[in-house]
Amino acid sequence: MIHIENLVKRYGNNLALDHLNLDIQEGEVFGLLGPNGSGKTTMINCLLALLKYDKGDITIFGKPMRVDSYDIKQEIGIVLQNVAVFDTLTVYENIDYFCGLYIPNKTQRKRYVEEAIEFVGLENYVKQRPKKLSGGLLRRLNIACGIAHKPKLIILDEPTVAVDPQSRNNILEGIQKLNAEGSTIIYTSHYMEEVEQICSRIAIIDHGRVIAQGTSEELKGLLKIGETIKIDQIILEENDLALLNSLPHVFDLTYDFQMLEIRCTGDKHNLVRILDHLQACDITFGRVLSELPTLNDVFLEITGKQLRD
Numbered sequence: 001m002i003h004i005e006n007l008v009k010r011y012g013n014n015l016a017l018d019h020l021n022l023d024i025q026e027g028e029v030f031g032l033l034g035p036n037g038s039g040k041t042t043m044i045n046c047l048l049a050l051l052k053y054d055k056g057d058i059t060i061f062g063k064p065m066r067v068d069s070y071d072i073k074q075e076i077g078i079v080l081q082n083v084a085v086f087d088t089l090t091v092y093e094n095i096d097y098f099c100g101l102y103i104p105n106k107t108q109r110k111r112y113v114e115e116a117i118e119f120v121g122l123e124n125y126v127k128q129r130p131k132k133l134s135g136g137l138l139r140r141l142n143i144a145c146g147i148a149h150k151p152k153l154i155i156l157d158e159p160t161v162a163v164d165p166q167s168r169n170n171i172l173e174g175i176q177k178l179n180a181e182g183s184t185i186i187y188t189s190h191y192m193e194e195v196e197q198i199c200s201r202i203a204i205i206d207h208g209r210v211i212a213q214g215t216s217e218e219l220k221g222l223l224k225i226g227e228t229i230k231i232d233q234i235i236l237e238e239n240d241l242a243l244l245n246s247l248p249h250v251f252d253l254t255y256d257f258q259m260l261e262i263r264c265t266g267d268k269h270n271l272v273r274i275l276d277h278l279q280a281c282d283i284t285f286g287r288v289l290s291e292l293p294t295l296n297d298v299f300l301e302i303t304g305k306q307l308r309d
């Protein structure tokens with residue numbers, strides 16, 4: 001559905017997109033995950049032909065995307081980072097206005113606008129003006145304006161930044177519902193939990209390049225780490241640490257302030273093996289926690305830095 005090849009975008013001397021390649025298939029909820037400044041918004045703006053780029057090719061629905069590709073744009077719904085609604089219009093009028101850019105038939109439009117209002121849960125606010133809405137409700141309005149015309153492709157650029165948990169859940173559930181109804185979704189975020197929750201495939205972006213892509217499981221499969229076991233209130237000597245380090249599947253450990261962190265490669269019985277060993281050595285300990293790898297671990301292993309600032 002979308003093909004991006006060798007996309008290069010410079011802002012002066014700053015190389016924002018560095019020969020970026022990406023393919024997105026119909027029916028996916030595709031996540032673009034990357035830290036602040038990695039190039040996600042720039043990529044979206046190039047994709048939508050809102051921004052000129054220096055090099056590369058972009059095709060959408062099998063056709064080259066250009067500034068005047070109105071037939072393609074007609075089928076795309078956009079929800080950008082900055083809320084873009086009219087302060088002088090009510091909630092209903094705003095959605096009606098944006099929907100009207102694509103749907104001239106009044107009866108059909110009325111139905112679409114009402115469906116969009118119900119979809120984002122703004123039924124009780126239709127007559128209010130945007131200034132009276134909370135940040136979360138405003139973002140929901142922004143989404144309704146972007147999706148009311150039932151586009152084939154919906155692009156959402158960080159739609160949950162600075163929203164309350166209720167609106168966040170409403171937005172995430174809504175995205176899944178839109179996808180179930182047939183829309184392909186591109187979703188950018190630097191919140192890895194969200195991306196993991198709703199995206200069928202994910203591209204991790206850093207310094208304007210796709211550094212890894214696949215399903216969440218495939219990305220985690222790239223990792224050496226399979227599990228991190230954390231044990232607190234444990235007192236260990238040098239030889240205890242050496243013995244723990246030599247256990248099967250243990251590849252790294254840290255010990256600080258009576259807190260032990262053991263990183264293991266993937267295996268079903270890491271935790272049992274380690275606890276059995278501690279018991280056999282008569283070593284007491286406090287709480288025990290076993291954590292599976294996250295997308296942050298993938299990012300950390302590939303780039304050496306955390307996904308979040």
Ligand SMILES: Nc1ncnc2c1ncn2[C@@H]1O[C@H](COP(=O)(O)OP(=O)(O)OP(=O)(O)O)[C@@H](O)[C@H]1O
Nearest residue numbers: 011014016034035036037038039040041042043190
């Ligand atoms: N209009 C602009 N002028 C100059 N540099 C820009 C402009 N927009 C973005 N950049 C730079 O391009 C790079 C990519 O920025 P971009 O906003 O695309 O990243 P992002 O991944 O969307 O970040 P965020 O998550 O913070 O939105 C950054 O180094 C940024 O400073």
